[in-house]
Amino acid sequence: MPSPLYALLHSVVPPVAKAVWRPEIVGLENVPRTGPLLLASNHLSFVDSVVIPIVVPRAVTFLAKGEYFTGTGVRGALSRTWFEGLGMQPIDRDDSRAAMTSLDTALGVLESGGAFGIYPEGTRSRDGRLYRGRTGVAHLALSAGARVVPVGLRGTDRIQPVGSRLPRLARIRVAFGEPIDPVGRYDDLPTGKARRLLTDEVMSAIATLSGQEEAGVYNDRAPDA
Known part of the structure; x- marks a missing residue:
């Protein structure tokens, strides 16, 4: 269940944000209202993790850099309250076990019937192209x-x-594709191949929805990404 703080922020932030940015929302009916769900998106900006929960009619958990939760003073407290209120959970990306920890966190959310947001590219695209998806999304699904x-x-x-x-005014579009149900589809395939095929299917759908050129390679993390 969402926390009281989450409920409070989401009673205020989405209406204000929609009034300011007036997002074009396509295919919202494709988002199941209940049950374990992965929202797999392209990644263009830090605000992606704010935009998606604003338009989705159920609580969505994203991971965020641990620094947002550990600041001191008034600014640190406000940052921590904001990110916790949005339903985000901290991850130390410099920890050698960060990838495994993030998968464990996501599995916990899914096993409780929740929705988890994930960027299969791994980090933001700095040139606007869509990069090859990493197979964590398929592992989780x-x-x-x-x-x-x-x-x-x-x-x-x-x-x-x-x-x-600081954020700027801009028109945005958020498009949701049809759900991809992996259950029973890859039972006869080796695990690695099943994950690769499912990931590629997800990325192909994202490319269609986002209109991005596919880079065909993985996106390496930039120092400030």
Whole structure:
């Protein structure tokens, strides 16, 4: 169940944000209202993790950098309250076990019947292309028996471009594709191949929704990503 703080913020933030940015929302009926769910999206900007929960009619958990939760003083307290209120959970990306920890966190959310947001590219695209998906999304879907809804974002890079500290006014589009149910589809395939095929299917759907050129390679994490 969402926390009281989450409920409070979501009674205020989504209406205000929608009035300011007036997002075009397509395919919202494709988002299941209950059950374990992965929202797999392209990644253009920091605000992606705010935009998706604003338009989705159920609580969505995203991971966020641990620094957002550990600040001191009034600013640190406000940052921590904001990110916790949005339903985000901290991850130390410099920890050698960060990838495993993030998968464990996601599995916990899915096994409790929740929705988890994930960026299969791994980090933000700095040139606007869609990079090859890493197979963590398929690992989670197959392990938890969770449906995957592909998400295509457009314009969020104009709200907060890489390197920008303050958001700007820009029109954005959020498109949700049809759910991909992995259950029973890959039972006869080796685990690695099943994960690769499912990930590629998800990324192909994201490319269609986002209209991005596919880079065909993995996106390496930039120092400030």
